[in-house]
Amino acid sequence: MESADVVIVGGGIMGCALAYQLSKRNVDVLLLEREMLGSQSTGKCAGGVRQQFSSEGNVRLQQRSVAMLEHFEEETGHPADFRQIGYLFLLTQPQQVEDFRHNMEVWHRVGLAEARWVDAAEAARMVPILNVEDVLGCTFCPSDGIASPADVTSGYAAAARRHGARLKEGVAATGIDVASGRVQGVRTTAGDIATRLVFSCAGAWSASIGRMAGLEIPILPYRRHIAVTGSFPAVPRDNPMTVDFQTSLYFHPEGDGVLIGMSDREEPPGFVTDVNWEFLEKMFAQAARRAPALSAAGVKTAWAGLYEVTPDHQAILGPIPEVEGFWCAAGFSGHGFMQAPAAALFLAQMLLDHTSEVDISSFAFERFARGSLVKERNVI
Ligand SMILES: Cc1cc2nc3c(=O)[nH]c(=O)nc-3n(C[C@H](O)[C@H](O)[C@H](O)COP(=O)(O)OP(=O)(O)OC[C@H]3O[C@@H](n4cnc5c(N)ncnc54)[C@H](O)[C@@H]3O)c2cc1C
Structure with a gap:
């Protein structure tokens, strides 16, 4: 045996x-x-690779992961394609701003000194396609980013x-x-x-x-969707990963296009991973509200996979x-x-x-x- x-x-x-x-x-x-x-x-x-979590355990874990991804090629001999374009969280509710104030204290206490507040005007300069009219504040951490799974x-x-x-x-x-x-x-x-x-x-x-x-x-398994657009120069390669915290809509540059995701918080657990196009319509509608120019981007491909969720x-x-x-x-x-x-x-x-x-x-x-x-x- x-x-x-x-x-x-x-x-x-x-x-x-x-x-x-x-x-x-x-x-x-x-x-x-x-x-x-x-x-x-x-x-x-x-x-996506970020350190901006609410629980201190996750922040500390992620600080180490980021350092490991920065040195991945030296360590393993293989590239990680880790691009530290930062994560920008858009906050649109007073309670979220309050919660992230607490988060920011935790981040700075554990040594994530580069995480900082960004106001709506600066967010619009960082990501010009954004509609920021309802944005109350944002957090940005430049050492966050994206890598190749x-x-x-x-x-x-x-x-x-x-x-x-x-x-x-x-x-x-x-x-x-x-x-x-x-x-x-x-x-x-x-x-x-x-x-x-x-x-x-x-x-x-x-x-x-x-x-x-x-x-x-x-x-428990929960289905989550992603769509990728064709070439879309208005979201350049160094555009930060941008997260609309209220709706969970996020997007980041992917090749010369844009990768867009959002969670369907209504969907019960299950192992099905077929694409639900009705939900994708909702996701695109939200994308068009948050970044109107995205409505001109053609979808190249879409898929769904599973989150593995604990209580x-x-x-x-x-x-x-x-x-x-x-x-x-x-x-x-x-x-x-x-x-x-x-x-x-x-x-x-x-x-x-x-x-x-x-x-x-x-x-x-x-x-x-x-x-x-x-x-x-x-x-x-
Ligand atoms: C749409 C979407 C977007 C996401 N975005 C991000 C992101 O930006 N950043 C991030 O960090 N995470 C993200 N995640 C979550 C991330 O993909 C998962 O947390 C992560 O991949 C989990 O890795 P894993 O190795 O635990 O699971 P998996 O990659 O699922 O690997 C588990 C493996 O176990 C195998 N397996 C199951 N049963 C058996 C068996 N009986 N015998 C042998 N093998 C078995 C399966 O075939 C599978 O390959 C996203 C997930 C989805 C679906």
Whole structure:
């Protein structure tokens, strides 16, 4: 029977980053991906990387991720195409301004000194296509930006393979053997694997991996859409990622066009990822209100993927004490591309050093039993 020190279930950004961090430290890793590496949420994502979160844990995690992406090529030998064009949050409600004042204090306290307030007039200079008539204020962080999900995932995967990790595509985990309260192995579509440690990195499908070990992991799938326009010079390559916080509409330059996204907050959870064109009409109408020139941009392509949402919109990182040897690295609630680099580093440190350079205890699974949930509020 095949065996591994660690089996990682799921080969999105999280599984690949973790395979890299563990194999780099000589852990014998086997990763199972039932489709193709990076083909699910990771491959559908907008590539946004920001530090402007409401919870301090997320800000600290993201500061490390940004630093890792800045040095990604030195570290892995592969490009990340990380372009620090900044994130501009447009605030249109007095309560949002109040909340972001508090956020700004947190950001400055933890060393995100470059984050700053921008008034509507400056926002209009930064992003000339914006309609800012209802904008009360904005926050801007120039070290935020966008990176390439395909490059970062394949970079981590290639570097993990160089360190000896086995990454298998087209192989699904079908069961987890647990005896005497501890993991003994993983059953797959290509045979059984003996292991004493499993990481669930299965994104929106993590609840089903938990159930294989008799665990209830509170992660639900929510469909999210993106459209990309044809060439659109009015949004140049250095246009900041712009977020209309009230509606969740966002856009950023993508090639010579524009990538536009928005969340349908009415839609119930589900695994369907067909494009809902009726919703896209609403998204385009909102885009035309916020940036009227965008209504002239033709749509080149559109798709939908899944957010993997926890009750407090925070990831679940670390061991699940009910089953020894079962660890979770999932539930990023729409922020997993940007969070995976640091999450993988810190989880490898937790496993091998029993401590991590940034405290990730606020992401522990036990918070649900304790009821000590701190909601991440900057969710788009
Ligand atoms: C439209 C959209 C826009 C987004 N924009 C951003 C953004 O700008 N920035 C950002 O940081 N995040 C963004 N996200 C969220 C981001 O895509 C996810 O948080 C992130 O990709 C999660 O990575 P993951 O590796 O945990 O999950 P995934 O990439 O989904 O990987 C999980 C993998 O597990 C595999 N799997 C499932 N079950 C099994 C099994 N039984 N056996 C083997 N393999 C299995 C799946 O096939 C899948 O490949 C966006 C998401 C969407 C949908």
